[in-house]
Amino acid sequence: MVSWVPLLAIALMCWIFSAGQPLRLPIAVWNEDGGSPLARQLVRMLDATPGLRVQAEALNRGEAQALLQRMQVYGVVHIPPGFTHDVKRGASATVTLLHNAQLATASSLVQRDVRQVVGTLSAGVQMQAAAKRGTPAQVLAVRLEPIRTQLVALFNVSTNYEQFLATTLVPALVHILAMTAGAWSVGRELRDRTLGQWLERVGGAGGVLAALLGKLAIPMVLLWGSALAGLVYLSQLRGWAVAGSLPWIACALAALVAVSLAAGAALAGITLSLRKAMSGAGLLSAPAFAFSGVGFPLLAMSGGARTWAEAMPYTHYARLQLQQWQMGAPVAQSLPVVAGLLLATLVLLALASAGLARARRLPQRWGAR
Structure with missing residues (x-):
C-alpha cells in the first residue's frame, strides 16, 4: 500500500485523463422535418463538430426517451416539423435539445456545442437572406453581431x-x-x-x-x-x-x-x-x-x-x-x-x-x- 500500489493507482489516474478533453460525445437526432435540405445540413454540422457524434436517429418521442434512459446518448436534438418551411418564410423555428443534466460535465459540453452549431446555421441563413436583399457583404457581419464578447482564458487555455x-x-x-x-x-x-x-x-x-x-x-x-x-x-x-x-x-x-x-x-x-x-x-x-x-x-x-x-x-x-x-x-x-x-x-x-x-x-x- 505504500510501494507499488500507489504507483499503479497514479498510473491509472494519469491514463484515465490522458485524453484531455471529452470528444465525440454521442447524441441522437429526432428529425420530424423529413428529408429537407436544411435539416440534413443541421445533422451534418452536428456530426462534424469535434465534441459531438450523431450516434442514432430517433423516429418518435418514445425512442428518444428510451435512448436517454438507457444512457446510450447524452442528448437528443429535436428538429420540429415544418422547420425548413418556417425558416424560408422568415418565421422563427426552434431546435430543442433534450439532455441528461444529471451528468453535468457531459451535459454542459453537449449544450455548448449544440448551441454553437445552431447559432452558426442561424447566422448563415440570415446572411444568405440579407445577401439576397442586396445587403453588401462588408455590412453583414456588423449587422448580425454589432456587439461582440471577447473571452480571454488566462490559465488552462485549452480547458484540458x-x-x-x-x-x-x-x-x-x-x-x-x-x-x-x-x-x-x-x-x-x-x-x-x-x-x-x-x-x-x-x-x-x-x-x-x-x-x-x-x-x-x-x-x-x-x-x-x-x-x-x-x-x-x-x-x-x-x-x-x-x-x-x-x-x-x-x-x-x-x-x-x-x-x-x-x-x-x-x-x-x-x-x-x-x-x-x-x-x-x-x-x-x-x-x-x-x-x-x-x-x-x-x-x-x-x-x-x-x-x-x-x-x-x-x-x-x-x-x-x-x-x-x-x-x-x-x-x-x-x-x-x-x-x-x-x-x-x-x-x-x-x-x-x-x-x-x-x-x-x-x-x-x-x-x-
Whole structure:
C-alpha cells in the first residue's frame, strides 16, 4: 500500500485523463422535418463538430426517451416539423435539445456545442437572406453581431481536464493513502499488542517521538516519491509545463504527505483503536478533493462547508499547486501555506507522541480492534 500500489493507482489516474478533453460525445437526432435540405445540413454540422457524434436517429418521442434512459446518448436534438418551411418564410423555428443534466460535465459540453452549431446555421441563413436583399457583404457581419464578447482564458487555455484534474487528483490520492498509512502503522501496534515491544527501548516523550518518526519515515519517502513521479510525468512527459516552481510544489507536496501521516498517527494515538483511526482517516481524507475548490467552487460553498474545507490540509495544498503550476504566482505568496502545513505536522506529531506515551501505560487497552 505504500510501494507499488500507489504507483499503479497514479498510473491509472494519469491514463484515465490522458485524453484531455471529452470528444465525440454521442447524441441522437429526432428529425420530424423529413428529408429537407436544411435539416440534413443541421445533422451534418452536428456530426462534424469535434465534441459531438450523431450516434442514432430517433423516429418518435418514445425512442428518444428510451435512448436517454438507457444512457446510450447524452442528448437528443429535436428538429420540429415544418422547420425548413418556417425558416424560408422568415418565421422563427426552434431546435430543442433534450439532455441528461444529471451528468453535468457531459451535459454542459453537449449544450455548448449544440448551441454553437445552431447559432452558426442561424447566422448563415440570415446572411444568405440579407445577401439576397442586396445587403453588401462588408455590412453583414456588423449587422448580425454589432456587439461582440471577447473571452480571454488566462490559465488552462485549452480547458484540458488532464491539466487541472489529473494534476490535482494525484496528490489527493496520495493524501488518502498517507493518512491511512499513518493510522495503520501505529494502530497495528495497538491491535497486535506489540506496542510494548516497539517502545520498550525508548525513553520519555522524546524517545516516543523518535520511534514514531522512524516508523513514518519509510511511507513518507515512498508516498512522496510516488506522487512526485506522477507530477513529473505530467509536467515533463505530457508537456504541461509548470508556470511557477516545480521544486516548490515538491516541497509543498512533502509537507502534505507529512501532515497526512501525522494526522493518521494522531488518530491512532488518541483513540487507541485501529478501527477508529482508520474510520477517522477515511472520514477526513476521502472527501478532501470534493471540498478543495477544484471541482466545486470554494467561494460558492455555504459557510459550514467552507469552514470544513478550510480545515482540510489538502484544500490549501491544492490552491498552492494551482497557483504555482498554472498561474506562475510568486513563491512568497504561498509561503504561509507550507509554513501552516509544517506547523500542523508538528502539532499532530506531538499529539500522536502524547497518545502513544499514554498508551504505553495502559496495556489493558492493547488488542482492541
